[in-house]
Structure formats: structure tokens, C-alpha cells
Amino acid sequence: MHRFANPSRFLRIAKPLTPALFWPGLLLVLGACFWGLTQAPPERLQGDTVKIIFVHVPAAWLGMAGWTGIAIASIVQLVWRHPLAGISARAIAVPGALFAAICLITGSIWGKPAWGTWWVWDGRLTSMLVLFFLYLGYIALANASSEKGNVSRVAAVFGIIGAVNIPIINRSVVWWESQHQKASITLGGSAISDAYLWPLFAAAIGFSLLFGAIVLMRMRAALAEIRIEARMRRIAEN
Amino acid sequence: MKQKHQRLILVMVALVALIGAALLAASALREEASYFYTPATLAKAKVEPGKAIRLGGMVQNGSIKRAADGVTVSFIVQDRDAVQTVSYTGITPDLFVEGSGVVADGKLDKGGVFVAESLLAKHDENYVPRELKDIDMSAAEHTKDTLAK
Structure with missing residues (x-):
């Protein structure tokens, strides 16, 4: 893993990888959403409202995957002092927060016609809102306490503590069975008809690729900033 | 170390x-x-008329009746042991159908009818196109605890 500790070696790989993730990701997302909107049949009870699923569910998955990534990167930062770990955690935070927000907004839009309410303080909805606030807290903390592109240890500790919320979100529909339905897709199989399942998977893969591309872009920007700062300092010293 | x-x-x-x-x-x-009363716990709790409470349960098959005004609907909510008559005036959610789960905010009137001010419908985890709705979903592992009796 420390092979990539050298930023220029990382950049050599990250630079061509960014468009290789971004363009197929964008294509998959647009294709899946277009197919889902025009070709997927209306659902037996909800009609066309069901099509929000193609954005809502991938956004929820990525919001949770993002914090899992932050937690792993934080552990790597604290234990192995890997120089890129903090930078990658910080790069994940903004798209993670964005996808959590998309999940909450699309969920609310879906909830009004389907459930009859924009919002309820249900276990799943509340824990997802907490995740969004955790992201905002992490971003603020990392910005306030870090310098030279490196993330402070306080932010890393916060990233690990916040991970407690991830299994809570996952289990919330089982523990507090109130408004949100239980998981449709589990290790045992899926309760979603194939007509929705395939565009959903395509959209999920597409959004994941986009997420990866955004993280790489932000990491490259952070590394570039560090370089600029170092160069400026050298110029100032001469 | x-x-x-x-x-x-x-x-x-x-x-x-x-x-x-x-x-x-x-x-x-x-x-x-404790999120809501079920018909059975409501029957035991002796809630006085006019007190704001929340009721949850399954909409009994064949019980939804729409009044002539088009916006008032009355139906029966059931759990395993008891039933409760509910009336509601307003737009019902897409997922409000017979056999589905429902949560209603409101109060009992003097006649023992639950007058709902808001109505929340619950979705189960199945997503099925309209053309396929007649196939038997009860065989699926996922549906077994959410399908109405």
C-alpha cells in the first residue's frame, strides 16, 4: 500500500483513471435513467412514481459507502500514517454529503405521493439525516483543523466515530419498524421486479463510477494545492 | 510490539x-x-374520545368505502385480534389499498369511530409492474410477514 505513498506515483495512475471512470459513469447514469424513465413499466400501486428509485437508491448506497470509505481511510491514517489516507477521506466527504442529500430530497419527493407525507421521524429517515449532518460536521472539522492538505487526527477520530451510524442506518428498518419498508435487496435475493432491477443496477454502477471520478479529481486538486504551497514557500525563501 | x-x-x-x-x-x-396503537391495544387502552392518538394496522380486504362527496373514505383497520373503523377526508396516498399497512393520526369520536386527520400508507419491499400484479407474490420469502392475512 505504501507503494502509492509517493504522490507522483499516485498521480501517474490517478490522472488517466479519472476520465476512465467519469465518462463510462456518466454514460451509464444517463442511459439507465433514460431507460428507466421511458421503458420501465408503471408499478402496480405507485404507477410512475416508482421511477425515483433509480436515483434514490444509488444515492442512499453511495452516501453510506462514502462514510464507510472515510472510516477506513481514517483508520489507515491513524494506524499506518499513510500520507494519502487523510487526503482521500477529505476528498470523499463532499460527494458523500451530496449523495446523502440527494437521497433525502428524492426520498421526500417520493414520500409525499406514496406514503402521504414529505417526512416522518422514522428510524431510517432520521438516521440518514444524521449521516448528512455527520458529513457536514466532518467537512467543517477537516477544513478547520487541517493544514497543507493533511487531515488532522481529530477529524480522523471523528470519521471513525461517525461510522457507528452506518450499521444503524442498515438495521433501522428492522429495529424500528415504522414507515420505511424493509430492505428489498438482501443477500438472499431481491423483491424488486427485473424490469426495475436492471436499470437500478446500471444506475448504481454508473453513480459509483462518477463518485470514484469525483474523489480522484478532489485528491488530485488537494495534491496540486500542496505542491503549489511548497513551491511558493521555496520562492519566498530564496 | x-x-x-x-x-x-x-x-x-x-x-x-x-x-x-x-x-x-x-x-x-x-x-x-411505541409508535402507535394497534386495534387490539386501542381496545384495551380505553382511550377517551377526543384525545389525539395514532393508530396503525392493516386495511381489511373489502372494507374501503368511498362516500358520495368523493373525498371521504371509510375503512376498517385490523390486526391479528381486533378491528377498528376509521373515517378520513382528504387525498389518500398511492399505497393506500386494501391489505396494505396504514398509520393514521386522529381521535376517536363518541361513536367509537376513529376520525383520522392524516393518513400514512406503508409500502412493503416488493416492486412489481402492473402487468404482473396478478401473479402470486405470497410464495416469495420477502412478502411473508408483510402481506395481509
Whole structure:
């Protein structure tokens, strides 16, 4: 893993990888959403409202995957002092927060016609809102306490503590069975008809690729900033 | 022992302790979170008319009746042991159908009818196109605890 500790070696790989993730990701997302909107049949009870699923569910998955990534990167930062770990955690935070927000907004839009309410303080909805606030807290903390592109240890500790919320979100529909339905897709199989399942998977893969591309872009920007700062300092010293 | 390993063990212990604490708190909350009355608990609780309460249960098959004004609907909510008549005036959610789960905010009137001010419908985890709705979903593992009797 420390092979990539050298930023220029990382950049050599990250630079061509960014468009290789971004363009197929964008294509998959647009294709899946277009197919889902025009070709997927209306659902037996909800009609066309069901099509929000193609954005809502991938956004929820990525919001949770993002914090899992932050937690792993934080552990790597604290234990192995890997120089890129903090930078990658910080790069994940903004798209993670964005996808959590998309999940909450699309969920609310879906909830009004389907459930009859924009919002309820249900276990799943509340824990997802907490995740969004955790992201905002992490971003603020990392910005306030870090310098030279490196993330402070306080932010890393916060990233690990916040991970407690991830299994809570996952289990919330089982523990507090109130408004949100239980998981449709589990290790045992899926309760979603194939007509929705395939565009959903395509959209999920597409959004994941986009997420990866955004993280790489932000990491490259952070590394570039560090370089600029170092160069400026050298110029100032001469 | 290398310092790196010490740090790894420290982080792991902290993580396990945190998750354990959160799980304990969650399971304690679970006992407390009484979200609504079911018809059976409502019958036992002797709630006085006019007191704001929340009722949850399944919409009984064949019980939905729409009034002539087009916006008032009356139906029966049931659980395993009891039934409760509910009336509601307003737009019903898409997922409000016979056999589906429903949560209503409102109060009992003097005649024992639950007058709902808001109506929330619950979705189960199945997503099925309209053309396929007649196939038997009850065989699916997922549906077994959410399908109405």
C-alpha cells in the first residue's frame, strides 16, 4: 500500500483513471435513467412514481459507502500514517454529503405521493439525516483543523466515530419498524421486479463510477494545492 | 510490539466499544419506541374520545368505502385480534389499498369511530409492474410477514 505513498506515483495512475471512470459513469447514469424513465413499466400501486428509485437508491448506497470509505481511510491514517489516507477521506466527504442529500430530497419527493407525507421521524429517515449532518460536521472539522492538505487526527477520530451510524442506518428498518419498508435487496435475493432491477443496477454502477471520478479529481486538486504551497514557500525563501 | 500495531489495536478496541455502546442504546430504545396503537391495544387502552392518538394496522380486504362527496373514505383497520373503523377526508396516498399497512393520526369520536386527520400508507419491499400484479407474490420469502392475512 505504501507503494502509492509517493504522490507522483499516485498521480501517474490517478490522472488517466479519472476520465476512465467519469465518462463510462456518466454514460451509464444517463442511459439507465433514460431507460428507466421511458421503458420501465408503471408499478402496480405507485404507477410512475416508482421511477425515483433509480436515483434514490444509488444515492442512499453511495452516501453510506462514502462514510464507510472515510472510516477506513481514517483508520489507515491513524494506524499506518499513510500520507494519502487523510487526503482521500477529505476528498470523499463532499460527494458523500451530496449523495446523502440527494437521497433525502428524492426520498421526500417520493414520500409525499406514496406514503402521504414529505417526512416522518422514522428510524431510517432520521438516521440518514444524521449521516448528512455527520458529513457536514466532518467537512467543517477537516477544513478547520487541517493544514497543507493533511487531515488532522481529530477529524480522523471523528470519521471513525461517525461510522457507528452506518450499521444503524442498515438495521433501522428492522429495529424500528415504522414507515420505511424493509430492505428489498438482501443477500438472499431481491423483491424488486427485473424490469426495475436492471436499470437500478446500471444506475448504481454508473453513480459509483462518477463518485470514484469525483474523489480522484478532489485528491488530485488537494495534491496540486500542496505542491503549489511548497513551491511558493521555496520562492519566498530564496 | 511495534507502535503501528499498538495504534491498530487501540483503534480496533475503540471501534468495538463504540459499536457495542450504540447497539446497546439502540436495543434499549427499541423497547421504548411505541409508535402507535394497534386495534387490539386501542381496545384495551380505553382511550377517551377526543384525545389525539395514532393508530396503525392493516386495511381489511373489502372494507374501503368511498362516500358520495368523493373525498371521504371509510375503512376498517385490523390486526391479528381486533378491528377498528376509521373515517378520513382528504387525498389518500398511492399505497393506500386494501391489505396494505396504514398509520393514521386522529381521535376517536363518541361513536367509537376513529376520525383520522392524516393518513400514512406503508409500502412493503416488493416492486412489481402492473402487468404482473396478478401473479402470486405470497410464495416469495420477502412478502411473508408483510402481506395481509
